[in-house]
Amino acid sequence: MTEFASPTVRVSTRPAASRRDIGIKRRYAAERRFRAFGMSAIAIGLFFLAVLLWSVVSKGYTAFQQTTITLPIEFSEKVIDPKNERATDPKQLYTANYPLLVREALVKQLGLDPSKRPLVKQAADMVSASARTQLRDIVVADPSVIGRTIPVTLLAEANIDSAFKGQIDLSVDETKRKVKDEQVAWMNQLAEAGVLKKSFNTGIFTFGASSRPEAAGVGVALLGSLYMMLIVLVLSLPIGVAASIYLEEFAPKNRLTDLIEVNINNLAAVPSIVYGLLGLAVFVNFAGMPRSAALVGAFVLTLMTLPTIIIATRAALKAVPPSIRSAALGLGASKMQTIFHHVLPLAMPGILTGTIIGLAHALGETAPLLLIGMVAFVVDFPGSPLEPSTALPVQIYMWANEAERAFVERTSGAIIILLIFLIFMNLGAILLRRRFERRW
Template identity: 80%
Template sequence: MSDVTSSAFQAQASARPGRRDIGIAKRYAAERRFRAYGVAAILTGVFFLAVLLWTVVSNGYTAFLQTTITLPITFSEKVIDPKNERADNPQKLMAANYPLLVRDALIQELGIDANDRAKVKLATDMISASARTQLRDIVVANPQVIGQTLPVAILAEGNIDSANKGQIDLKADEANRKVKNQQLAWMDQLREKGALTKQFNTGLFTFGASSRPEAAGIGVAALGSFYMMLIVLVLALPIGVAASIYLEEFAPKNRFTDLIEVNINNLAAVPSIVYGLLGLAIFINFAGLPRSASLVGGLVLTLMTLPTIIIATRAALKAVPPSIRAAALGLGASKMQTIFHHVLPLAMPGILTGTIIGLAHALGETAPLLLIGMVAFVVDYPGSPLEPSTALPVQIYMWANEAERAFVERTSGAIMVLLVFLIVMNLGAILLRRRFERRW
């Protein structure tokens, strides 16, 4: 009997290591599968991010170049001021027939018969309608150019610009494209003379809204975004920090403060379009503030950013060790001195990081700005936050709705500019945290 029991025990003992090895192998296999899932998830995210960036960059890098046609413009006094009235009435210079100057220069440069109206029209269609404003500004800024002939680089029309960049299929039938064969021949003629060139598109950063893609830019929208971010920084940072200090350091722990904390966390998850409705109801309909003004946009984005700043600030305050507070109080510092002289400086890296991330989030918002009317067609720069303006993401939205091909590259180009701003702000947040962060 004992021999049977001994043999059974030995059999069980010899089987146990096998089962233990199988269990360890299963755990190792599960760990390898989990790692593989993690790597696959990261690679999938990187792939789609690369596709997104490639799509934006491939469509938008050409927006930073603009086709110009340099023409010898004769600022004829007979056309600009035939009666020599500019000394007494400077407004005469504003209403002159500047497109006629461009037409005469084109006829001379291309060797076109002035009586051939069809060819003259085809030639003038190659020049942007913004040439009138460009020549007018030159004359108004320096009336001494009247009577002189000067080379002026004039913007090419949007389709001519697209054709020069290779964005139009020139092998298609002439009836199916907006650039005619005669215009292509003139383009080759001007290119051989060095008159048709591609230059860095400074207008993309300085022009305002325009129905002509070659004359459209993000300058006004960028200034409007700057005004709004300035308002958000001035209002949201002190209010958010003050609220966080009170809730974290002074407020009693009761149901009322618990309710406030829950609502702050919920507000951080509220869709941004709800803040747009709130701003429309309070700031425009009730307070009577001007519609489509940067001030209203800044106030709406302040409300949207406050929960983010409050949550980040409270987390930074909690990260400061209690021993700092105890040591300051033990040395005779008051509660206020402890917070503002010791706790707050140590929490400042986290506060600044949360603020910059909140500003970056607000910079890319579009939905609340649409509801308060910041989709206005604004050509001139706003002199103050009370004047009509738009914002960079709203300008991108407006361009994306345009049908012309040239607006596609400007949409992608503006997205690239916005992404650069966002990347710089997030890098700033990371550098600030690493520069001032202290490990306990």
């Protein structure tokens, strides 16, 4: 008789409760690892965010201070209107040699010898070239100042401003810096006399574009961005909400609507520069609208913002419980009444949140505005959206390409202003959601 060897069976001597405890410990260990990975990812993100903010703030906070020089300017009639022709020829006031008034005031203040022209020129270079325009505007606005001596606060030249703020190492050799030793001595002399000092730089909010850093500001860019955001809001909100209501509540479910939904989702992911190309081809080249106008920029940003608003609005409409619709229809309300009296008010927090987020995204866009020519050097404030203007992110881009060292702090200062606007817009979105949100 053939005998068969029975297979060896391994019997665990470990109790079942012990094996269960090991499995639980493994799951707890995996959970702890996952939490550690998540916290590490958050910590890394916060670290780089802190580095970014520190690099911007550390370079840009000085842009909100400006070095000024207050001098008693003698508006000499011999310099401004030697032939007394201002009554018959007002243009005489525009062409006067106003820098000479500044030089004479500096010579008296510093006690210099007027015959030493190199020293006089070095002293005059401490004052911004924008002083000519400032004095001209004073005389044109009030010709009665001619013949009088009044104190005028002038902007210091960019290098003097940087040196007074401690941004230039004055211990290095004179040949390796733009501020001369004589200018350093005069700077200290004027500071001790209280003539040269730092004050809050209101010009960064009120000045337009300038090739001189000390006279450059984001005033024109702020107004251009305001024009664009108002137009984008007026156009994108009603169009986006109307399109969302139709697609979500009225449109039949077929291939056409499915194709539209897919295209809307794809448009939300299209690079912004593509919208710039579209705006250049349609609004500028085809429609003949003016380049670098806020209206054209607003149209381009509206096209870019619409997909975001439509997606957010549709999500807010879907979040409204179906029982609300059924109850309204059961009480005799029409389809339109159900939507506009019940569904839309309940979806308003999500709609407003999506709109503000879309506007904040549009506010920080640069690429589409570059393509439609909003990189123009605009000094005067635009009186309407049809006049040439620029935008805040474009102004930052332009300053970042400047060679002057003083534009570095202006660039970082403009970034701080843009970040503050974005923070307030996002805070507004959060507050609106909490204000109108209802829990089911």
